[in-house]
Amino acid sequence: MLDHGFVRLDGAMADDLSVVNSARVSFGRRVDELSDADAGLIRFLMRERHGTPFEHNSFRFHVRCPLFVAREWFRHRVGSFNEFSMRYAKATDDFYVPEPDDVRTQVGKPGAYSFEPVHAELAQTTRDELRAVYEHAYETYERLVEQGVARELARAAIPVGAYTEFYWTVNARALMNFVSLRAAETAQREIRRYAEAVERLFAEKMPITHAAFVANDRTAP
Amino acid sequence: MLDHGFVRLDGAMADDLSVVNSARVSFGRRVDELSDADAGLIRFLMRERHGTPFEHNSFRFHVRCPLFVAREWFRHRVGSFNEFSMRYAKATDDFYVPEPDDVRTQVGKPGAYSFEPVHAELAQTTRDELRAVYEHAYETYERLVEQGVARELARAAIPVGAYTEFYWTVNARALMNFVSLRAAETAQREIRRYAEAVERLFAEKMPITHAAFVANDRTAP
Amino acid sequence: MLDHGFVRLDGAMADDLSVVNSARVSFGRRVDELSDADAGLIRFLMRERHGTPFEHNSFRFHVRCPLFVAREWFRHRVGSFNEFSMRYAKATDDFYVPEPDDVRTQVGKPGAYSFEPVHAELAQTTRDELRAVYEHAYETYERLVEQGVARELARAAIPVGAYTEFYWTVNARALMNFVSLRAAETAQREIRRYAEAVERLFAEKMPITHAAFVANDRTAP
Amino acid sequence: MLDHGFVRLDGAMADDLSVVNSARVSFGRRVDELSDADAGLIRFLMRERHGTPFEHNSFRFHVRCPLFVAREWFRHRVGSFNEFSMRYAKATDDFYVPEPDDVRTQVGKPGAYSFEPVHAELAQTTRDELRAVYEHAYETYERLVEQGVARELARAAIPVGAYTEFYWTVNARALMNFVSLRAAETAQREIRRYAEAVERLFAEKMPITHAAFVANDRTAP
Numbered sequence: 022m023l024d025h026g027f028v029r030l031d032g033a034m035a036d037d038l039s040v041v042n043s044a045r046v047s048f049g050r051r052v053d054e055l056s057d058a059d060a061g062l063i064r065f066l067m068r069e070r071h072g073t074p075f076e077h078n079s080f081r082f083h084v085r086c087p088l089f090v091a092r093e094w095f096r097h098r099v100g101s102f103n104e105f106s107m108r109y110a111k112a113t114d115d116f117y118v119p120e121p122d123d124v125r126t127q128v129g130k131p132g133a134y135s136f137e138p139v140h141a142e143l144a145q146t147t148r149d150e151l152r153a154v155y156e157h158a159y160e161t162y163e164r165l166v167e168q169g170v171a172r173e174l175a176r177a178a179i180p181v182g183a184y185t186e187f188y189w190t191v192n193a194r195a196l197m198n199f200v201s202l203r204a205a206e207t208a209q210r211e212i213r214r215y216a217e218a219v220e221r222l223f224a225e226k227m228p229i230t231h232a233a234f235v236a237n238d239r240t241a242p
Numbered sequence: 243m244l245d246h247g248f249v250r251l252d253g254a255m256a257d258d259l260s261v262v263n264s265a266r267v268s269f270g271r272r273v274d275e276l277s278d279a280d281a282g283l284i285r286f287l288m289r290e291r292h293g294t295p296f297e298h299n300s301f302r303f304h305v306r307c308p309l310f311v312a313r314e315w316f317r318h319r320v321g322s323f324n325e326f327s328m329r330y331a332k333a334t335d336d337f338y339v340p341e342p343d344d345v346r347t348q349v350g351k352p353g354a355y356s357f358e359p360v361h362a363e364l365a366q367t368t369r370d371e372l373r374a375v376y377e378h379a380y381e382t383y384e385r386l387v388e389q390g391v392a393r394e395l396a397r398a399a400i401p402v403g404a405y406t407e408f409y410w411t412v413n414a415r416a417l418m419n420f421v422s423l424r425a426a427e428t429a430q431r432e433i434r435r436y437a438e439a440v441e442r443l444f445a446e447k448m449p450i451t452h453a454a455f456v457a458n459d460r461t462a463p
Numbered sequence: 464m465l466d467h468g469f470v471r472l473d474g475a476m477a478d479d480l481s482v483v484n485s486a487r488v489s490f491g492r493r494v495d496e497l498s499d500a501d502a503g504l505i506r507f508l509m510r511e512r513h514g515t516p517f518e519h520n521s522f523r524f525h526v527r528c529p530l531f532v533a534r535e536w537f538r539h540r541v542g543s544f545n546e547f548s549m550r551y552a553k554a555t556d557d558f559y560v561p562e563p564d565d566v567r568t569q570v571g572k573p574g575a576y577s578f579e580p581v582h583a584e585l586a587q588t589t590r591d592e593l594r595a596v597y598e599h600a601y602e603t604y605e606r607l608v609e610q611g612v613a614r615e616l617a618r619a620a621i622p623v624g625a626y627t628e629f630y631w632t633v634n635a636r637a638l639m640n641f642v643s644l645r646a647a648e649t650a651q652r653e654i655r656r657y658a659e660a661v662e663r664l665f666a667e668k669m670p671i672t673h674a675a676f677v678a679n680d681r682t683a684p
Numbered sequence: 685m686l687d688h689g690f691v692r693l694d695g696a697m698a699d700d701l702s703v704v705n706s707a708r709v710s711f712g713r714r715v716d717e718l719s720d721a722d723a724g725l726i727r728f729l730m731r732e733r734h735g736t737p738f739e740h741n742s743f744r745f746h747v748r749c750p751l752f753v754a755r756e757w758f759r760h761r762v763g764s765f766n767e768f769s770m771r772y773a774k775a776t777d778d779f780y781v782p783e784p785d786d787v788r789t790q791v792g793k794p795g796a797y798s799f800e801p802v803h804a805e806l807a808q809t810t811r812d813e814l815r816a817v818y819e820h821a822y823e824t825y826e827r828l829v830e831q832g833v834a835r836e837l838a839r840a841a842i843p844v845g846a847y848t849e850f851y852w853t854v855n856a857r858a859l860m861n862f863v864s865l866r867a868a869e870t871a872q873r874e875i876r877r878y879a880e881a882v883e884r885l886f887a888e889k890m891p892i893t894h895a896a897f898v899a900n901d902r903t904a905p
Binding site: 323340386 | 529530531534538541544550558561565568569573576578581585588589592593596597599600603606607610611612613614615616617618619620621622623624651
C-alpha cells in the first residue's frame with residue numbers, strides 16, 4: 022500500500038453462514054451448511070437494511086499508513102484500535118511521497134471535487150519539496166530527542182505524511198460502512214487504496230455477503 | 243442452564259497473544275508466541291485499566307434463557323444481538339420454573355438485598371402457581387392465534403418467564419464488563435448462572451487474561 | 464399513548480443551527496443564525512448521508528409503554544436508558560388491552576406481513592382473554608410476594624403486556640434511525656404510535672432537519 | 685488554552701437532577717427538585733459504578749487544539765465529533781510552540797514517565813527549531829497549493845503541531861471517563877490542560893455529580 026504501508030488480515034472469525042444463522046434465529050432455526058436459498062436471504066437482508074445479522078463476525082487487521090489516512094480511519098467509532106505511540110516510542114522516519122501519477126490537482130467545489138493529474142514537472146517538484154520538509158522535520162525531531170527533549174513534545178514537528186501502524190478489529194457491518202465511505206469516489210485516493218484492500222480481504226472470507234453488498238451499490242445495511 | 247436453557251460458544255477468534263500484540267504495537271513490536279513476561283504485561287494492562295488491547299478478539303455465543311434474563315443481558319450495548327421473534331414465529335411453550343432450592347425470599351434494602359431459601363411448602367406453591375399462570379397464558383395465546391389474532395398481539399399474554407433464544411457476539415473487554423456486573427453477588431441468581439458459564443468459556447480461550455481479571459477482583463478494564 | 468402509556472420530552476438541547484455549525488466547522492466557519500441557504504445545506508447532508516452533524520444535540524424522553532414495546536426500543540444501542548425495575552419495586556398492575564379496532568389478524572409472509580381488523584366478536588374475546596390472563600398473573604404475583612417470595616422471582620409470572628417506564632436520551636441521528644425503523648409500515652402498530660410521537664417532538668425542535676428527513680423518505684443519514 | 689487554542693461550552697442540557705430522576709425511575713419515582721438525600725444517592729451511584737444515570741445529559745464543546753492533542757481526543761468513541769477539514773479548507777498557519785516552562789525532558793520507563801523542565805537554552809532551541817520546521821512546512825504547503833496541487837495532498841507536509849478545530853458532544857459519563865484518563869498524571873501535559881478546562885465546565889453544570897467524582901478519586905463510573 023502506497024510507498025511504505027500495508028494492510029494485513031491478522032485474524033478472522035468470518036463466514037457467510039453466521040449471517041444466515043443469526044437471521045434465522047428469529048424463527049428458531051439453524052443450519053450447518055449454506056443452501057442456495059441462503060444467498061437470497063443474504064441479499065434480502067442487505068437490501069432491506071437488516072444490519073444486525075452482519076455483526077456476528079470479526080476481522081482483525083494490521084495496518085501501516087500515513088497519519089492523515091489514519092486520522093480518517095479512526096473516525097469510525099464502531100470497532101477497536103490500538104496504535105503506535107509517538108509518546109512511548111521513537112517516530113518512524115518513513116514518510117509518504119506520492120508516486121508522480123498520484124500528484125494531482127483538485128477541480129470543482131468542496132464536497133464534489135474531482136481530481137486530475139498535474140504535469141510532470143510539478144509532480145516532481147511536489148515530491149522533492151515534500152521530501153525536503155520531511156527531512157528537515159525528522160532531523161529536528163532526532164536532534165531535539167538526542168538533546169533530551171521529551172518525545173511527546175518533539176513529535177510536534179512530525180508531518181502528517183509520517184507512517185503509523187495499528188490494529189483494527191471490526192465486524193462486517195462496520196467494515197461495509199467503512200468501505201462504502203472510504204472506497205467511494207469522493208474519498209481521498211490514499212485511503213481508497215486501503216479501503217479497496219480491506220474490501221478484497223472481506224470478499225475472500227464472506228463472498229456471498231460481499232456479492233450482495235456490491236449488488237446493493239456498496240451501500241452498507 | 244436452568245430448566246430449559248443453554249449457553250454455547252458458537253465461534254471465537256480469541257487468544258491471549260492478541261492482547262499482547264495490540265498493546266505492543268504502541269512500541270512497534272510484535273511477537274509470534276507468548277513469553278513469560280507477557281503474563282506480567284497482561285496483568286499490568288488489566289490493573290491500570292488499559293482496556294483497548296482486550297478488544298481485538300471476538301466470541302459468538304448462542305444462548306437460550308428466560309425473557310427476564312434476556313432483558314438484563316440486552317442492556318449491554320457493546321456487542322451484537324439477534325433474537326428469536328414472537329412477531330415472526332410462534333412463541334415457545336418452555337417457561338422457567340425454579341428448582342425448589344432456588345425459590346427464595348429477599349432481605350434488606352433495594353440495591354443491597356440478600357436472599358434466603360423459603361420453606362419447602364412455599365417453594366412448592368410458587369412452582370405450582372407459576373406453572374398455572376404459564377399454562378393459562380399459553381393456552382390463551384394458542385387459542386387466540388388459532389382464531390386468527392396476529393402473533394405480535396397475542397404475545398402480550400406471554401409471561402417473562404418464557405424462554406427466548408439469541409446470538410450474542412462480543413469482545414473480551416465487554417464480556418468482562420458483563421461478567422463483572424452479572425456474575426456479581428448483587429446480580430439476580432438466574433443471570434449469574436449464565437454469566438458464570440460465559441466466564442468459563444472465556445477462561446478456556448484466554449486463560450492468562452482471565453487469571454488477570456480474577457486477580458483484579460473481576461473489575462473490567 | 465395506548466391505554467396507559469405516554470411519551471414526554473423531559474429535556475432537550477436541540478436546534479437546526481447546531482447541524483449547520485458542526486458541518487461548517489469543516490471550513491472553519493460559524494454562524495449565529497440560520498440563513499435560507501442553510502436549509503439547503505441540511506438537505507444536502509441528509510441526502511448524502513453525512514450523519515455526524517446530526518449528532519450534536521440531545522433529547523431526553525420519559526416513556527411509559529408495554530414491555531413488548533420496550534423490548535424493541537432497547538435494541539437501539541446508540542442512546543441511553545434507565546428503566547423501572549421489577550427487582551427493586553413492585554410490578555405495576557397496568558397492562559395493555561388493545562382497543563377493539565387494534566385487534567388484528569396477520570396476512571402474508573414473515574418480514575412482509577400486512578394486518579387487517581378482525582370481526583367485532585373476536586376483538587372482544589381477545590380483550591377479555593388478555594384481561595383474564597393479566598388478572599390471574601397479577602394476583603399470583605401479589606400473592607407470592609405477600610408470602611415472601613422475592614420480587615425478582617415472582618415477576619416471572621408477569622406478561623409482556625405489562626407497562627414499564629424509562630428515560631431515553633438520544634441524539635437526532637439515532638432518533639431518526641429509530642423513527643425510520645419503528646414508524647415504518649413494517650413496524651408493529653404499538654411501537655409505531657410511540658415512534659410517531661417521538662417524531663412529532665423531534666419536528667418541533669428541529670423543523671428544518673425534520674423536513675429534510677421527510678424529503679429523504681425518512682431514511683436516516 | 686496553550687498558545688492558540690480554546691475550549692468553549694457551546695451548549696448543554698445538564699444538571700444533577702437528571703441523574704437522580706433517571707436513577708429513581710427504577711422505583712417509579714420522580715422529583716422536581718433535589719433534596720439533601722439526593723447528594724448521597726449520587727455518591728452511591730458513583731461509588732458502586734452505576735454508570736447509566738450519568739448519561740441523560742449532554743455537553744457540546746467547541747475546541748481548538750494541536751493535531752497531536754486532537755488525535756488523543758478522538759480515540760474516545762462514546763461521543764460525537766465534527767472537525768475542520770484540510771481536504772476542504774486551507775490549513776491554518778497556527779502551530780503549537782510550547783512556553784519555555786513547558787519544554788521538558790522525560791525520565792523513567794514507558795507507561796510510567798515523569799517529566800522535568802530542561803535548561804533555558806534548550807528550551808529556547810526547541811522553540812526556535814519547531815518554529816523553523818513549521819515555517820518551512822507551511823511555506824511549502826502554500827506554494828504547492830498555489831501551483832495547483834490538491835490541498836488533500838499538500839497537507840502531507842503539515843506537522844502535528846498545527847491547530848485544528850472541532851465540536852465534541854458528549855454525556856457526563858463519557859466526559860468523566862475522558863477526564864479520568866486525560867487529566868491524569870500519566871496524560872500528556874497539553875491534553876491535560878484541555879481536560880482540566882473540560883472538568884471545570886462540567887463542575888459548573890453538575891456540581892454535586894462533580895463532587896462525587898472527585899470524592900471517588902476521579903474514577904469514572
